[in-house]
Amino acid sequence: MSNGAKTYALELRDIHKTFNPGTINEKTALDGLNLQLEDGDFVTIIGGNGAGKSTALNAIAGVWPVDRGSIIIGDTDVTSLPEHKRAKFLGRVFQDPMTGTAATMSIEENMALAARRGKRRTLKWGVTKEEKERYMGMLKTLDLGLEDRLTSKVGLLSGGQRQAVTLLMASLQKPNLLLLDEHTAALDPKTAAKVLALSDKIIEENHLTAMMVTHNMKDAIIHGNRLIMMHEGRIIYDVRGEEKKSLHVSDLLSKFEEVSGGEFANDRMILS
Amino acid sequence: MILLSLNPLALLRAMPGACAQGLIWGIMALGVYITFRLLDFPDLTVDGTLATGGAVAVMLIRAGVNPWVSLIVSFAVGMLAGMITGLLHTGLGIPGILSSILTQISLYSINLNIMGKSNQAINVDQYKLVVSLRYISGDALTKFKFYGGVTLGCLILVMIMYCYFGTEQGQAIRATGCNMSMAKAQGINTNFHTVLALMISNGLVGLCGGLYAQYQGAADVNMGRGAIVIGLAAVIIGEVLFGKFCVRRKSAFAFTMISVILGAVLYYIVIAFVLWLKMPSDDMKLFSAIVVAIFLSIPYLKNKYGKKGVARQ
Ligand SMILES: Nc1ncnc2c1ncn2[C@@H]1O[C@H](COP(=O)(O)OP(=O)(O)OP(=O)(O)O)[C@@H](O)[C@H]1O
Ligand SMILES: [Mg+2]
Numbered sequence: 001m002s003n004g005a006k007t008y009a010l011e012l013r014d015i016h017k018t019f020n021p022g023t024i025n026e027k028t029a030l031d032g033l034n035l036q037l038e039d040g041d042f043v044t045i046i047g048g049n050g051a052g053k054s055t056a057l058n059a060i061a062g063v064w065p066v067d068r069g070s071i072i073i074g075d076t077d078v079t080s081l082p083e084h085k086r087a088k089f090l091g092r093v094f095q096d097p098m099t100g101t102a103a104t105m106s107i108e109e110n111m112a113l114a115a116r117r118g119k120r121r122t123l124k125w126g127v128t129k130e131e132k133e134r135y136m137g138m139l140k141t142l143d144l145g146l147e148d149r150l151t152s153k154v155g156l157l158s159g160g161q162r163q164a165v166t167l168l169m170a171s172l173q174k175p176n177l178l179l180l181d182e183h184t185a186a187l188d189p190k191t192a193a194k195v196l197a198l199s200d201k202i203i204e205e206n207h208l209t210a211m212m213v214t215h216n217m218k219d220a221i222i223h224g225n226r227l228i229m230m231h232e233g234r235i236i237y238d239v240r241g242e243e244k245k246s247l248h249v250s251d252l253l254s255k256f257e258e259v260s261g262g263e264f265a266n267d268r269m270i271l272s
Numbered sequence: 273m274i275l276l277s278l279n280p281l282a283l284l285r286a287m288p289g290a291c292a293q294g295l296i297w298g299i300m301a302l303g304v305y306i307t308f309r310l311l312d313f314p315d316l317t318v319d320g321t322l323a324t325g326g327a328v329a330v331m332l333i334r335a336g337v338n339p340w341v342s343l344i345v346s347f348a349v350g351m352l353a354g355m356i357t358g359l360l361h362t363g364l365g366i367p368g369i370l371s372s373i374l375t376q377i378s379l380y381s382i383n384l385n386i387m388g389k390s391n392q393a394i395n396v397d398q399y400k401l402v403v404s405l406r407y408i409s410g411d412a413l414t415k416f417k418f419y420g421g422v423t424l425g426c427l428i429l430v431m432i433m434y435c436y437f438g439t440e441q442g443q444a445i446r447a448t449g450c451n452m453s454m455a456k457a458q459g460i461n462t463n464f465h466t467v468l469a470l471m472i473s474n475g476l477v478g479l480c481g482g483l484y485a486q487y488q489g490a491a492d493v494n495m496g497r498g499a500i501v502i503g504l505a506a507v508i509i510g511e512v513l514f515g516k517f518c519v520r521r522k523s524a525f526a527f528t529m530i531s532v533i534l535g536a537v538l539y540y541i542v543i544a545f546v547l548w549l550k551m552p553s554d555d556m557k558l559f560s561a562i563v564v565a566i567f568l569s570i571p572y573l574k575n576k577y578g579k580k581g582v583a584r585q
Contacts, residue, residue, distance in 0.1 A: 083456045087458060104446070104450045113444070116440060124439060126438050
């Protein structure tokens with residue numbers, strides 16, 4: 001695959017995805033999506049409802065095959081790999097705190113499952129002693145009192161605690177790319193801020209490449225080194241570095257208005 | 273009036289048989305527990321698998337194979353049946369419950385082919401059977417060996433399962449059953465582990481079929497009819513009666529499995545009891561279904577009505 005051309009942490013080439021083709025529910029969710037992420041890029045993604053943000057992340061994760069285009073992570077073309085085989089490259093945290101963890105399994109078991117992401121599941125013991133100690137140390141840094149609850153079922157945790165654990169899980173086995181899809185949207189503002197700060201910390205400490213979908217424009221500006229806005233399955237705005245830092249919410253709003261013809265009033269974008 | 277005509281001694285005499293049958297069927301209940309609870313897959317294959325396990329054991333024993341070896345084959349054949357259901361579902365996209373019905377129906381024909389007719393008997397005097405109805409009416413030593421052996425066998429199975437579901441592979445199965453999105457995101461091949469769980473489950477059911485055929489000295493194509501209901505009854509009775517006792521323990525999973533086996537024993541005790549009350553045995557299946565329906569609805573009804581008072585406080 002490396003024919004001398006530059007490799008990226010992630011490269012999306014002309015991705016197309018239409019749901020329910022040929023039916024009355026036909027919906028083109030991705031319409032020629034192109035994106036190149038450098039190593040260590042932390043991109044925030046904004047866009048109206050149905051813009052295709054989640055679909056883009058799901059396409060990368062391989063939830064279903066795309067209709068056209070290719071997805072390249074590092075020097076591996078993953079376009080035809082099934083979801084579980086791509087997992088070794090990806091850490092994922094979902095919008096619904098229930099999605100990222102197995103509720104009937106203990107915290108340590110969930111973490112152990114994540115620590116083996118991309119590895120064969122053998123007949124070796126599922127959670128070793130050394131692991132338990134390691135996990136306890138990691139949970140301590142969360143400061144949520146979870147370090148004493150290694151054997152508690154994850155289903156007993158609050159949404160915020162579950163997202164924090166899911167973030168830890170995503171970083172246990174360093175991923176080439178971390179995908180965060182509105183992972184704080186289901187949390188109350190205070191917890192959301194905490195989980196967001198934790199995301200920043202984990203991304204920085206592990207030098208991760210990350211994509212974070214958010215509806216909060218302020219967050220999108222503050223976090224990361226690059227920002228993209230999606231509309232109708234395409235990227236319509238892409239800023240980075242100093243230019244991104246100096247953005248204001250009003251800039252994003254007018255940009256958004258420009259493409260959507262002022263429909264944003266009934267959108268659930270958070271303007272504050 | 274009717275009560276007077278009942279002989280308490282007859283009930284007492286029925287108990288050893290009920291316990292023995294319960295312990296043997298407890299093994300099949302463990303299999304049902306794997307699919308129904310761990311994998312969250314309603315697997316009706318078991319009705320066929322049970323008879324297949326029995327048919328294979330009986331035919332092998334008649335052909336002179338060691339009864340112990342026949343049980344290993346029963347287990348293996350059960351796994352094969354589970355694999356077929358699993359592949360129909362994961363490989364061909366047929367809904368789980370339908371895949372299992374397809375396998376179950378095909379097994380009916382296969383079982384007839386294995387036995388050449390609808391039932392085959394083995395004579396306990398002719399072969400050294402692993403378990404037999406005869407042993408519970410034998411002398412004290414025979415009885416002790418029989419009950420001790422069956423109980424020990426069940427405990428060993430529980431231990432093996434406890435260890436297995438603590439391994440990486442066992443945890444992958446549990447994650448697959450609990451949250452498929454999460455499992456895939458953690459790189460678990462959910463299709464593979466679904467098939468694997470179905471194989472283990474049906475292996476246990478096949479083993480139970482082999483044992484049960486030896487116990488009653490015959491295999492019959494219909495011996496598995498309604499087996500899933502008995503398995504479910506055992507799982508649910510075990511959970512409802514011993515669930516609270518199990519959760520707080522360190523090895524909760526091992527205790528849960530033991531309670532499933534006890535659930536099967538209790539089920540047969542209840543059956544012995546209603547038979548003793550002169551319920552026609554033709555109505556047994558109806559009765560079992562009603563019992564299962566009641567026990568299945570208890571957790572739901574408890575949630576719906578029981579907690580309200582607490583919540584208001
Ligand atoms: N699995 C699916 N089946 C059918 N249609 C889908 C599916 N997933 C997404 N879509 C459709 O594709 C379009 C893009 O959806 P997507 O979830 O990517 O939007 P989004 O940008 O994440 O929006 P939101 O901000 O609401 O989360 C929508 O019209 C949606 O209805
Ligand atoms: Mg979305």
